[in-house]
Amino acid sequence: MARSLLRLLALLIVLVVAASGTARADLVADLSQHLVAITTGFSGTKVLLFGTTGGMGDVVVVVRGPENTEVVRRKARKAGIWVNDAEMVFEGVPSYYAVAASRPLDEFLPERVARREEIGIRNLRVTPPVDAEPQEFDAFRAALIRNKQKAKLYSVEPERISFLGNRLFRTDMHFPANAPVGTYIVRVFLVHDGEVIGANITPLVVSKIGFEAGVFDFAHRHSLAYGVLAILIAVVAGWSASVAFHKD
Amino acid sequence: MDIYLPIAEMSVNVILVLGLGGGVGFLSGLFGVGGGFLMTPLLIFIGIPPAVAVATEANQIVASSVSGVLAHWRRGNVDFKMGVVLLVGGFAGSSAGVWLFTVLRDLGQIDLVIKLSFVVFLGIIGLLMLVESLQAMMRRHKTAPPHKVKRSWLDRLPLKMRFRRSRLYISVLLPILVGFVVGLLAAIMGVGGGFIMVPAMIYLLGMPTAVVVGTSLFQVIFVTANVTLLQSITNQTVDVVLALLLLFGGVVGAQFGARAGALLHGDQLRSLLALMVLIVCGKLAFDLVVTPDDVYSLGGVVSH
Numbered sequence: 400m401a402r403s404l405l406r407l408l409a410l411l412i413v414l415v416v417a418a419s420g421t422a423r424a425d426l427v428a429d430l431s432q433h434l435v436a437i438t439t440g441f442s443g444t445k446v447l448l449f450g451t452t453g454g455m456g457d458v459v460v461v462v463r464g465p466e467n468t469e470v471v472r473r474k475a476r477k478a479g480i481w482v483n484d485a486e487m488v489f490e491g492v493p494s495y496y497a498v499a500a501s502r503p504l505d506e507f508l509p510e511r512v513a514r515r516e517e518i519g520i521r522n523l524r525v526t527p528p529v530d531a532e533p534q535e536f537d538a539f540r541a542a543l544i545r546n547k548q549k550a551k552l553y554s555v556e557p558e559r560i561s562f563l564g565n566r567l568f569r570t571d572m573h574f575p576a577n578a579p580v581g582t583y584i585v586r587v588f589l590v591h592d593g594e595v596i597g598a599n600i601t602p603l604v605v606s607k608i609g610f611e612a613g614v615f616d617f618a619h620r621h622s623l624a625y626g627v628l629a630i631l632i633a634v635v636a637g638w639s640a641s642v643a644f645h646k647d
Numbered sequence: 648m649d650i651y652l653p654i655a656e657m658s659v660n661v662i663l664v665l666g667l668g669g670g671v672g673f674l675s676g677l678f679g680v681g682g683g684f685l686m687t688p689l690l691i692f693i694g695i696p697p698a699v700a701v702a703t704e705a706n707q708i709v710a711s712s713v714s715g716v717l718a719h720w721r722r723g724n725v726d727f728k729m730g731v732v733l734l735v736g737g738f739a740g741s742s743a744g745v746w747l748f749t750v751l752r753d754l755g756q757i758d759l760v761i762k763l764s765f766v767v768f769l770g771i772i773g774l775l776m777l778v779e780s781l782q783a784m785m786r787r788h789k790t791a792p793p794h795k796v797k798r799s800w801l802d803r804l805p806l807k808m809r810f811r812r813s814r815l816y817i818s819v820l821l822p823i824l825v826g827f828v829v830g831l832l833a834a835i836m837g838v839g840g841g842f843i844m845v846p847a848m849i850y851l852l853g854m855p856t857a858v859v860v861g862t863s864l865f866q867v868i869f870v871t872a873n874v875t876l877l878q879s880i881t882n883q884t885v886d887v888v889l890a891l892l893l894l895f896g897g898v899v900g901a902q903f904g905a906r907a908g909a910l911l912h913g914d915q916l917r918s919l920l921a922l923m924v925l926i927v928c929g930k931l932a933f934d935l936v937v938t939p940d941d942v943y944s945l946g947g948v949v950s951h
Binding site: 437438439440441442443469470471472473474475476479480481482483486538539542543545546547549550576577607610611612614615618619622623625626627628629630632633634636637638640641644 | 649650651653654656657658706707709710711712713714715717718755756759763868872875876877878879880883885887888890891894898902935936938939941942943944945946
C-alpha cells in the first residue's frame with residue numbers, strides 16, 4: 400500500500416513537471432463509469448475511456464489493478480505424475496494490467512519512455528525475490544505473465560484506441576468476471592515526437608456490491624457465524640426436501 | 648445465464664450447475680449413494696477451485712444426508728448409539744483433516760492430494776463394485792452363500808460395548824477408528840464417505856445391512872457439518888451460493904432417480920455405477936499423468 404502510494408506520488412511529480420514544461424499538453428480523458436460493480440449477474444464488463452487531445456500526438460492508456468503477492472509454481476514429473484515442485488513468490492505484482500494505444504507502440508513510443516512508464520507487457524517491472532537465480536527468475540516471470548494472460552487479467556496485445564476526427568479518442572477497456580476487487584489506476588499518456596507531452600490519471604474502483612459483497616464480507620469477517628449459518632441452511636433445506644417429497 | 652459465486656470469485660452458468668446438481672442427484676437417488684465422490688471431481692472439472700469444491704460439497708452433503716436420514720429414521724433403521732461412537736472418531740478425523748488440508752494448501756500440494764485421493768479411492772471402489780456386481784449378475788438365480796466374517800483378533804480388542812440395534816457386542820475402538828478414517832477423507836475430499844463407511848460397517852464391524860445406510864447417513868451429517876464449520880473458519884472456502892444451487896438441483900434429481908431405480912435390477916445398477924466411478928477416476932488419473940500445457944501455474948494470492 401505504502402509502496403503504491405509512493406509510486407503514485409512519484410508519478411504525479413513527473414506528470415506535473417511534464418505538464419508545466421509543455422504548454423501544448425491539453426489532454427483530457429475520463430471514463431464512462433468510475434465503479435465496476437460485481438453483482439450476482441456479473442460476467443465481466445467493459446468501461447469506455449474517452450477524451451480529447453490538442454490535435455497532435457498519439458495516445459496510450461495503461462490500466463493497473465491493485466498490487467498483490469503472487470505465487471508461481473512449476474510442476475515436475477515424479478513417479479509418473481505431475482507434482483508442484485518449485486515455486487517463486489513475487490511481491491507487488493499488479494493483479495490486472497492492460498494497455499491500449501492509438502498506433503502500434505514501436506511506431507511512436509521510444510523504448511526508454513516505454514520502460515520508464517512501464518508501457519507494454521515486457522516493460523512491466525517485476526521485482527525478483529532476493530534469492531532468485533537470474534535464469535530461474537526469467538522463466539518464472541514469463542510464466543507469471545503467460546498465466547495472467549491466460550486468465551485474461553493481462554493484455555496480450557495493446558487494444559486499439561480509435562480517433563474520431565483528430566482530437567476525440569475512445570477505447571473500450573475489458574474487465575473479465577475474475578477481475579480482482581480494489582482500486583485500479585488508469586493512466587493516459589499523450590506522446591508526441593517521442594516525448595510524453597501530457598498525462599492524466601483516473602482511478603477506477605472494482606468492487607463487489609450488494610448481496611455478493613455481503614456474503615464475501617460475512618464469510619471473512621464472521622467466519623464462525625457464516626459456517627453455522629451455512630449448516631443451518633443445509634439442514635433446513637434437507638429437512639424441507641424430505642417433507643416435500645415424503646409419500647405417506 | 649451466469650451467476651457470480653462470491654467465494655469462488657468466478658461466474659458460472661446457472662443451468663450448468665443446476666444440471667450437475669440434478670444429474671448427480673438423479674444418480675444418488677438411483678443408486679442410493681451420497682454423490683459427493685462424483686460431485687467434487689465434476690466441480691473441479693468445470694473450473695471451481697478444488698479447495699472451494701471440497702468445502703462447498705461438504706456443505707451440500709449436510710443437506711442431502713439430513714433428507715436421507717429422515718426416511719431411514721421413520722423406518723427405525725438408525726443405530727444412534729453406534730452413530731455417536733462413530734462420530735467420536737469422525738469429529739477427530741475431520742478436524743485433523745481440515746488442519747491437514749490447510750497445511751497442504753500452504754505447501755501448494757492440496758490440489759494434487761485431492762485428485763490423488765480420488766484416483767485411489769474411486770479406482771479401488773469402482774473395481775470392487777464392478778467385479779462384485781458382475782459376479783452377482785452371473786449367479787443371479789443361485790442363492791448366494793451367506794457372508795461369514797472372520798473377526799477373531801478384532802474380538803479381542805478392549806473397551807467392549809453393546810449395540811442393541813445392530814445386535815453387536817464389540818470394542819468401541821474399531822468404530823472410532825473407522826469414523827476417524829472416514830472423517831479424514833471427508834475433510835480432504837469433500838465427500839460424505841458413505842462409499843467407504845458402508846462397506847466398513849458391513850465387513851469390518853459386522854453390522855446388519857438394514858441399519859447400515861441410516862446409521863452412516865446419521866453420522867455423515869455431523870461430520871460434514873464439522874467440516875463445513877472448520878473450513879469456513881480456517882479457509883473461508885464454503886460458497887453458500889454454489890451449495891444452494893447444487894442442493895436445489897440435487898433434491899429434484901434424487902426424486903426422479905429413486906423412481907428410475909425401481910425399474911432396474913440391483914446388480915445392473917451397481918455395475919453401471921461402478922463404470923461411472925471408473926470413468927471419473929480415469930479422467931482424473933489421465934490429467935495427472937499427461938504432460939500439462941503449461942508446467943507453470945499461478946498458486947493464487949498469498950494471504951497475510
